[in-house]
Amino acid sequence: MGLIVQKFGGSSVADADRIRNVARIITETYRRGHNVVAVLSAQGDTTDDLISKAKEINPHASKREMDMLLSTGEQISCSLCAMAIEAMGYSVVSLTGWQAGVQSNSSYGNARIKRVVTERILTELDKRSIVIVTGFQGINKYGDITTLGRGGSDTSAVALAASLHADLCQIYTDVDGVYTADPRLVPEAHKLEEITFDEMLELATLGAQVLHNRSVEMAKRYNVNLEVLSSFSGNPGTKVKEVVKIMEKSHVSGIAKDKNVARLALVGLADEPGIAFRIFSLLAKEKINVDIILQSIGRGDTKDISFTVAKSDTGEATRLLEENRDYIGFDHIDVNDNIAKISIVGAGMINNPGVAATMFEALFNAGINIHMISTSEIKVSVLVDLEDADRAVQVVHKKFFDEIEMQSAI
Amino acid sequence: MGLIVQKFGGSSVADADRIRNVARIITETYRRGHNVVAVLSAQGDTTDDLISKAKEINPHASKREMDMLLSTGEQISCSLCAMAIEAMGYSVVSLTGWQAGVQSNSSYGNARIKRVVTERILTELDKRSIVIVTGFQGINKYGDITTLGRGGSDTSAVALAASLHADLCQIYTDVDGVYTADPRLVPEAHKLEEITFDEMLELATLGAQVLHNRSVEMAKRYNVNLEVLSSFSGNPGTKVKEVVKIMEKSHVSGIAKDKNVARLALVGLADEPGIAFRIFSLLAKEKINVDIILQSIGRGDTKDISFTVAKSDTGEATRLLEENRDYIGFDHIDVNDNIAKISIVGAGMINNPGVAATMFEALFNAGINIHMISTSEIKVSVLVDLEDADRAVQVVHKKFFDEIEMQSAI
Known part of the structure; x- marks a missing residue:
């Protein structure tokens, strides 16, 4: 009992x-x-x-x-x-x-x-x-x-x-549990039996609206075994725990899409130390979260810095930066909110350097252009055009799950 | 303040x-x-x-x-x-x-x-x-x-x-306050400036749905000055207190009508001690409240006992008494729920023995038959046929208020 x-x-x-x-x-x-x-x-x-x-x-x-x-x-x-x-x-x-x-x-x-x-x-x-x-x-x-x-x-x-x-x-x-991708988008997506807290956290943050983020953080901290399941189907769900027992065939647990993202680029910054600090401390003071940051290599005496924020923060961030144009020193701001972030998440990724490359290959083969890249120990995120987003999820899912399943069927 | x-x-x-x-x-x-x-x-x-x-x-x-x-x-x-x-x-x-x-x-x-x-x-x-x-x-x-x-x-x-x-x-x-009678029934009814707790209690019990009874009892016990007034009109209301300052012209404060009443009569009871105890302890055990009780004078070896209960208790009371017919010993039960209780309430009544007589006179002049009578220190209640109830309130109100007002106008 x-x-x-x-x-x-x-x-x-x-x-x-x-x-x-x-x-x-x-x-x-x-x-x-x-x-x-x-x-x-x-x-x-x-x-x-x-x-x-x-x-x-x-x-x-x-x-x-x-x-x-x-x-x-x-x-x-x-x-x-x-x-x-x-x-x-x-x-x-x-x-x-x-x-x-x-x-x-x-x-x-x-x-x-x-x-x-x-x-x-x-x-x-x-x-x-x-x-x-x-x-x-x-x-x-x-x-x-x-x-x-x-x-x-x-x-x-x-x-x-x-x-x-x-x-x-x-x-x-x-929903029945946690899937390798949104089943409405990728009909071949399959339900995970188990997933680690860290993977779940990355998926939750990245827009797979299954579990509230704070609850996963707390479950991880106090090592509470979670299970996500449907009150309608009666099927077994997905277990979320510290270490998963079953080694998944794939190093990737799931693929997530986040459309609530915009990219800001500050063009023509002086190529000197302290610029990045000025920009991001300003944004932090106003509680604007910045996700992917990319700094171009200096050309002559200027450089560019691009970063992403939540779409709803775009106006506030732009206003703030424009107000501090002299303090920061830039030529102009370029805003693109017609983009989406596609991420693959998996605890096995860290020991498998080929995972990111496999993702880029799938996108390249589908002719999908990558604007920015960000990686962590258990995640690879890329920015793509909004119109390519759904297709990106599908081809990446196919690459990681269908092909591997075919292999194991041979 | x-x-x-x-x-x-x-x-x-x-x-x-x-x-x-x-x-x-x-x-x-x-x-x-x-x-x-x-x-x-x-x-x-x-x-x-x-x-x-x-x-x-x-x-x-x-x-x-x-x-x-x-x-x-x-x-x-x-x-x-x-x-x-x-x-x-x-x-x-x-x-x-x-x-x-x-x-x-x-x-x-x-x-x-x-x-x-x-x-x-x-x-x-x-x-x-x-x-x-x-x-x-x-x-x-x-x-x-x-x-x-x-x-x-x-x-x-x-x-x-x-x-x-x-x-x-x-x-x-x-509503604007406490009236001498229901203004929908008696257009001449006027609002009382003040009323005592006891009078208010009698009026509340008797069906003038202005204040919850328990609240008046509590106000009396802790001597809380009450005022009943309308949230819509902005007019001054009626003050409810222990002793009213202004001596009302009339000894009667208000007239109430209660249609939620039925009369039960147990006919053919043995004319011996203990019968009334058997009847009313039975009803009390089932939490059926009894109001007016009237016992006929014995004729030969039998007598009758009549009493009123809330209309909603009629079925339960009848069932209970029929089940105990042998224990109580009666010939039959006569039920009349086509009646209403009309009451006059006033703290001045106790020192003014003519009040009850004035009420009966008004009803007699209007040809309204009285079935039962009950009196307390500050109240006189009568049972009349339901069809006479509204007219009874009107003629009694006229007797106590209009005629007195005319007097003071002379």
């Missing part, structure tokens, strides 16, 4: 039928002899509906009052789910974030969990009750309700799993 | 415009130099909507989970109202029942407030913040959310006013 934390997202509890479905999954786990703590998000569009209610009254409402408002969404879904489980004849109790002891800092709207005081949950588990906990929320030291920001329910689930030393933390979503 | 507790019901906060209106009332009171604690109900039909959501999932959900669900309604209206007040530029904070320190017993769905730990509210008032508190809810010793039952927001407001030693507790509703 173990303890399993299960998290269900908003689409999994969107209506009465789906809540009953979630209640079935929870009680089946319980009937197999496990203790179950389930973490639920708000139903479907509840959070968005509450936000528009607030906007009608005050478009600039304080985050403290927004959290007071939004936290009701999970309280509703959790009590309804508890009622569904009661109807099936099981002992169950629903708890809000503060009742479950989820203590956070005071960053209303985007709070961080500091600790979980598990007394109340443990008392209920001792009684062999199923425990339903509101995701996405906590309580700060003033006794005020906080929310963890979008996707925070994943983090709630992992924090509870870590604090309760759960044997497994299952994240139920509307 | 004083402290004023203001309570706003569900219709007063039903939509964004009405919430802004409530925010205006609160901030105007604040601008006059007062500290303000406002207690809000859930918006319009929110509570009913939540109940039907629950029923869809589990028609027999536990009261503990129902309270978890229903308490979200006030949390939503309170945070929205706080946002409206923020938009007007005032310092404000919304608090749930547990944040406001409203501690109750554990009768989920119908909890009683045990005490209010006022630290948090006082801290906020010290900062000159307006405090918005969710009505209708508290927290029990297990840290679980409880609700106080329908109309419980009035009780929340009075409990807070008592604990905070507020100078005044204003109950804002959709």
Whole structure:
């Protein structure tokens, strides 16, 4: 008998039928002899509906009052789910974030969990009750309700799993698990049985919207075994853990596409030390994240620096740099937001120097131009034109997965 | 500068415009130099909507989970109202029942407030913040959310006013105050400037749905000055207090009609001691409230006992008595639910024996038959046929108010 934390997202509890479905999954786990703590998000569009209610009254409402408002969404879904489980004849109790002891800092709207005081949950588990906990929320030291920001329910689930030393933390979503690429884009993409935390982190950051990044970081830090699976299909999902047992045939775990990216190029910079520092400390001060950076080799007395930012930061970054044109000293800014970032991720990559080359080869063969390249120990990213992005994912996936599968079939 | 507790019901906060209106009332009171604690109900039909959501999932959900669900309604209206007040530029904070320190017993769905730990509210008032508190809810010793039952927001407001030693507790509703009779029925009915707690209690019990009974009892016990007024009109309302200063011209404060009543008659009982005890202890055990009781004088060896119950209890009471026919010993039960109770209420009545006679005279002149009579120190109630009920209220009101006004006009 173990303890399993299960998290269900908003689409999994969107209506009465789906809540009953979630209640079935929870009680089946319980009937197999496990203790179950389930973490639920708000139903479907509840959070968005509450936000528009607030906007009608005050478009600039304080985050403290927004959290007071939004936290009701999970309280509703959790009590309804508890009622569904009661109807099936099981002992169950629903708890809000503060009742479950989820203590956070005071960053209303985007709070961080500091600790979980598990007394109340443990008392209920001792009684062999199923425990339903509101995701996405906590309580700060003033006794005020906080929310963890979008996707925070994943983090709630992992924090509870870590604090309760759960044997497994299952994240139920509307997809079957983690795929080698987006199945809508690459029909041949296959589901991974296992993936490491680091790979998952790279994939999450790079736009494979399966797991909330903070939850993966926390799972890695506290070594919480995760599983991503669907609340609709009943199929086994993808396990996320520190070290994967099965050596995948490929050194690449997955391929991700990120369209939320723009490239800025500062042209005609003086070829002297300290220029890069000026540029990126300026951007850092305004909390603009910079991803790939490329500095041209100086030609005569000038050089260029290119870098990528999130598409939504483009205007702010450009304004900031223009305001400091004299301080930095450049000729002009060139902006290109008609691009996408394609990345391959895999823990096996570091010991296999041919992986990057294989990727470039696939893109070259398809006539896709590469603007910039960035590599880390477990990732290779390239910038390509937006119109080439989907094709890039397909040819790279074909190169790494289909050809290898064909080989093993021979 | 004083402290004023203001309570706003569900219709007063039903939509964004009405919430802004409530925010205006609160901030105007604040601008006059007062500290303000406002207690809000859930918006319009929110509570009913939540109940039907629950029923869809589990028609027999536990009261503990129902309270978890229903308490979200006030949390939503309170945070929205706080946002409206923020938009007007005032310092404000919304608090749930547990944040406001409203501690109750554990009768989920119908909890009683045990005490209010006022630290948090006082801290906020010290900062000159307006405090918005969710009505209708508290927290029990297990840290679980409880609700106080329908109309419980009035009780929340009075409990807070008592604990905070507020100078005044204003109950804002959709009527202007307490009237001498239902103005929809008696156009000449006039608003009372003042009324005593006891009179208000009798009127509330008797179906003048202005104030929740428990709230009046609590106000009387802790001597909290109440005022009933409209959130829409801006007119002065009715003050409810221990002793009224102005001696009303009439000894009667108001006239109430209660249609939720049925008369049961047990015919052919043995004329011996202990019969009444058997009947009413049976009903009490099943928590069926009995109001007027009338026992006929014995004729030969049998007698009859008639009494009234709430119309909704008729079936249950009849079943119970039929099951115990041998134990009680009666010939048959006669049920009449085509009746209504008309009552006059007034603290001055006790010293004025002519009041009851004046009422009977008015009814006699109008040809209205009286089935049963019941009197207390400040009340006279009669049972009449349902079809005569509205006319009875009108002629009695005319007798007590119009004729006296004419006298004073002479």
